[in-house]
Amino acid sequence: MTPYRMLRGVVLRVYYPVLMFLSAFFKSRKEGFQRSVIHINNRLVRAERPKTKKILLLLPHCIQMNECTIRLTHNIYNCERCGRCEIKDLIEIAEENSLELFVATGGTIARKIVKEVRPEAIVAVACERDLSSGLVDTYPFPILGITNDRPYGPCFNTRVDLDKVKDAINFFSRDCD
Numbered sequence: 001m002t003p004y005r006m007l008r009g010v011v012l013r014v015y016y017p018v019l020m021f022l023s024a025f026f027k028s029r030k031e032g033f034q035r036s037v038i039h040i041n042n043r044l045v046r047a048e049r050p051k052t053k054k055i056l057l058l059l060p061h062c063i064q065m066n067e068c069t070i071r072l073t074h075n076i077y078n079c080e081r082c083g084r085c086e087i088k089d090l091i092e093i094a095e096e097n098s099l100e101l102f103v104a105t106g107g108t109i110a111r112k113i114v115k116e117v118r119p120e121a122i123v124a125v126a127c128e129r130d131l132s133s134g135l136v137d138t139y140p141f142p143i144l145g146i147t148n149d150r151p152y153g154p155c156f157n158t159r160v161d162l163d164k165v166k167d168a169i170n171f172f173s174r175d176c177d
Protein backbone atom coordinates (compact mmCIF):
# COMPACT_ATOMS: atom_id res chain seq x y z
CA MET A 1 0.00 0.00 0.00
CA THR A 2 1.39 3.40 -0.97
CA PRO A 3 1.92 6.08 1.71
CA TYR A 4 -0.65 8.28 -0.04
CA ARG A 5 -3.26 5.55 0.13
CA MET A 6 -2.52 4.98 3.81
CA LEU A 7 -2.82 8.68 4.46
CA ARG A 8 -6.13 8.70 2.62
CA GLY A 9 -7.28 5.93 4.94
CA VAL A 10 -6.39 8.07 7.96
CA VAL A 11 -8.25 11.03 6.49
CA LEU A 12 -11.36 9.02 5.65
CA ARG A 13 -11.46 6.66 8.61
CA VAL A 14 -10.12 8.90 11.39
CA TYR A 15 -10.16 12.59 10.44
CA TYR A 16 -13.62 12.43 8.82
CA PRO A 17 -15.39 10.85 11.86
CA VAL A 18 -13.72 13.42 14.13
CA LEU A 19 -14.97 16.24 11.91
CA MET A 20 -18.47 14.78 11.82
CA PHE A 21 -18.41 14.56 15.62
CA LEU A 22 -17.34 18.20 15.82
CA SER A 23 -20.03 19.21 13.35
CA ALA A 24 -22.62 18.21 15.97
CA PHE A 25 -21.43 21.30 17.85
CA PHE A 26 -20.64 23.48 14.82
CA LYS A 27 -23.56 22.66 12.54
CA SER A 28 -22.96 25.56 10.18
CA ARG A 29 -19.50 24.19 9.40
CA LYS A 30 -20.53 20.65 8.54
CA GLU A 31 -20.60 21.15 4.77
CA GLY A 32 -17.24 22.91 4.88
CA PHE A 33 -15.76 19.99 6.82
CA GLN A 34 -17.10 17.55 4.24
CA ARG A 35 -15.75 19.69 1.41
CA SER A 36 -12.31 19.70 3.02
CA VAL A 37 -12.32 15.89 3.25
CA ILE A 38 -13.26 15.62 -0.45
CA HIS A 39 -10.51 18.07 -1.34
CA ILE A 40 -7.85 16.19 0.63
CA ASN A 41 -9.05 12.87 -0.81
CA ASN A 42 -8.71 14.23 -4.34
CA ARG A 43 -5.23 15.56 -3.66
CA LEU A 44 -4.14 12.18 -2.29
CA VAL A 45 -5.72 10.19 -5.14
CA ARG A 46 -3.88 12.44 -7.59
CA ALA A 47 -0.65 11.90 -5.67
CA GLU A 48 -1.14 8.11 -5.97
CA ARG A 49 -1.35 8.60 -9.73
CA PRO A 50 -3.52 5.60 -10.67
CA LYS A 51 -3.90 5.10 -14.42
CA THR A 52 -6.81 3.34 -16.07
CA LYS A 53 -9.42 3.63 -18.79
CA LYS A 54 -11.86 1.49 -16.82
CA ILE A 55 -13.62 4.44 -15.26
CA LEU A 56 -17.11 4.72 -13.86
CA LEU A 57 -18.78 8.13 -13.95
CA LEU A 58 -21.44 8.29 -11.25
CA LEU A 59 -24.02 11.06 -11.22
CA PRO A 60 -26.67 12.14 -8.74
CA HIS A 61 -30.30 11.83 -9.78
CA CYS A 62 -30.94 15.52 -9.07
CA ILE A 63 -28.83 16.53 -12.06
CA GLN A 64 -31.74 15.47 -14.29
CA MET A 65 -34.15 18.30 -14.98
CA ASN A 66 -37.14 17.97 -12.65
CA GLU A 67 -39.67 18.28 -15.49
CA CYS A 68 -38.14 15.40 -17.44
CA THR A 69 -40.15 12.24 -16.88
CA ILE A 70 -37.73 9.81 -18.51
CA ARG A 71 -36.49 7.15 -16.12
CA LEU A 72 -32.70 7.13 -16.07
CA THR A 73 -31.92 5.05 -13.02
CA HIS A 74 -31.55 1.73 -14.83
CA ASN A 75 -30.37 3.11 -18.12
CA ILE A 76 -29.13 6.65 -18.51
CA TYR A 77 -29.17 6.16 -22.28
CA ASN A 78 -32.96 6.45 -22.13
CA CYS A 79 -32.22 10.18 -22.18
CA GLU A 80 -33.51 11.77 -25.39
CA ARG A 81 -30.68 14.33 -25.33
CA CYS A 82 -32.92 17.36 -25.56
CA GLY A 83 -30.22 19.43 -23.88
CA ARG A 84 -32.38 20.92 -21.14
CA CYS A 85 -30.05 19.46 -18.54
CA GLU A 86 -26.43 18.33 -18.44
CA ILE A 87 -27.26 14.64 -18.73
CA LYS A 88 -26.93 15.08 -22.50
CA ASP A 89 -23.41 16.55 -22.17
CA LEU A 90 -22.36 13.91 -19.66
CA ILE A 91 -23.51 11.12 -22.00
CA GLU A 92 -21.41 12.67 -24.76
CA ILE A 93 -18.39 12.83 -22.43
CA ALA A 94 -18.91 9.18 -21.48
CA GLU A 95 -19.18 8.14 -25.12
CA GLU A 96 -16.09 10.08 -26.13
CA ASN A 97 -14.10 8.38 -23.39
CA SER A 98 -15.77 4.92 -23.53
CA LEU A 99 -16.80 5.16 -19.88
CA GLU A 100 -19.48 3.46 -17.87
CA LEU A 101 -22.06 6.07 -16.87
CA PHE A 102 -24.79 5.68 -14.28
CA VAL A 103 -27.19 7.74 -12.22
CA ALA A 104 -27.39 6.67 -8.59
CA THR A 105 -30.31 7.61 -6.37
CA GLY A 106 -28.44 6.90 -3.15
CA GLY A 107 -25.51 5.20 -1.50
CA THR A 108 -26.99 1.69 -1.69
CA ILE A 109 -27.59 1.91 -5.44
CA ALA A 110 -24.16 3.48 -5.94
CA ARG A 111 -22.50 0.56 -4.13
CA LYS A 112 -24.53 -1.92 -6.25
CA ILE A 113 -23.42 -0.20 -9.47
CA VAL A 114 -19.78 -0.27 -8.38
CA LYS A 115 -20.09 -3.98 -7.59
CA GLU A 116 -21.61 -4.75 -10.99
CA VAL A 117 -19.43 -2.52 -13.16
CA ARG A 118 -16.18 -3.32 -11.31
CA PRO A 119 -14.37 -0.18 -12.44
CA GLU A 120 -10.75 0.57 -11.56
CA ALA A 121 -11.45 4.23 -10.81
CA ILE A 122 -14.50 6.41 -10.25
CA VAL A 123 -15.36 9.99 -11.01
CA ALA A 124 -18.27 10.80 -8.72
CA VAL A 125 -20.52 13.85 -8.79
CA ALA A 126 -22.70 14.53 -5.74
CA CYS A 127 -23.31 16.91 -2.87
CA GLU A 128 -20.76 17.23 -0.06
CA ARG A 129 -22.68 14.89 2.25
CA ASP A 130 -23.13 12.03 -0.23
CA LEU A 131 -19.66 12.37 -1.69
CA SER A 132 -17.81 12.39 1.62
CA SER A 133 -19.73 9.42 3.02
CA GLY A 134 -19.30 7.58 -0.30
CA LEU A 135 -15.54 8.10 -0.19
CA VAL A 136 -15.45 6.64 3.32
CA ASP A 137 -17.61 3.64 2.31
CA THR A 138 -15.52 2.76 -0.73
CA TYR A 139 -11.99 3.38 0.57
CA PRO A 140 -9.37 2.35 -0.67
CA PHE A 141 -11.02 2.67 -4.08
CA PRO A 142 -9.57 5.64 -6.07
CA ILE A 143 -12.33 8.20 -6.46
CA LEU A 144 -12.12 11.77 -7.63
CA GLY A 145 -15.11 13.58 -6.14
CA ILE A 146 -16.71 16.62 -7.76
CA THR A 147 -19.31 18.54 -5.79
CA ASN A 148 -22.38 19.60 -7.71
CA ASP A 149 -23.65 23.17 -8.00
CA ARG A 150 -27.08 23.82 -6.51
CA PRO A 151 -28.37 27.10 -7.93
CA TYR A 152 -31.96 26.21 -6.93
CA GLY A 153 -31.16 24.63 -3.58
CA PRO A 154 -30.39 21.02 -2.65
CA CYS A 155 -31.55 18.02 -4.68
CA PHE A 156 -33.24 20.09 -7.39
CA ASN A 157 -32.00 20.77 -10.93
CA THR A 158 -28.39 20.61 -9.82
CA ARG A 159 -25.48 21.16 -12.17
CA VAL A 160 -21.84 20.23 -12.47
CA ASP A 161 -18.79 21.91 -13.93
CA LEU A 162 -18.23 19.79 -17.05
CA ASP A 163 -14.59 20.88 -17.30
CA LYS A 164 -13.95 19.40 -13.87
CA VAL A 165 -15.52 16.12 -14.99
CA LYS A 166 -13.36 16.04 -18.14
CA ASP A 167 -10.25 16.90 -16.14
CA ALA A 168 -10.86 14.05 -13.67
CA ILE A 169 -11.41 11.57 -16.52
CA ASN A 170 -8.30 12.77 -18.31
CA PHE A 171 -6.31 12.39 -15.11
CA PHE A 172 -7.19 8.70 -14.72
CA SER A 173 -6.93 7.83 -18.42
CA ARG A 174 -3.75 9.76 -19.25
CA ASP A 175 -1.25 7.76 -21.35
CA CYS A 176 -3.65 4.78 -21.54
CA ASP A 177 -4.06 4.55 -25.31
Ligand code: SF4
Nearest residue numbers: 068079080082083085
Ligand atom coordinates in the same frame (compact mmCIF):
# COMPACT_ATOMS: atom_id res chain seq x y z
S1 SF4 B 1 -31.17 15.98 -21.57
FE1 SF4 B 1 -33.42 16.21 -21.80
S2 SF4 B 1 -34.17 14.10 -22.10
FE2 SF4 B 1 -32.11 13.96 -21.21
S3 SF4 B 1 -32.44 13.83 -19.02
FE3 SF4 B 1 -32.10 16.01 -19.50
S4 SF4 B 1 -34.15 16.85 -19.78
FE4 SF4 B 1 -34.35 14.60 -19.90
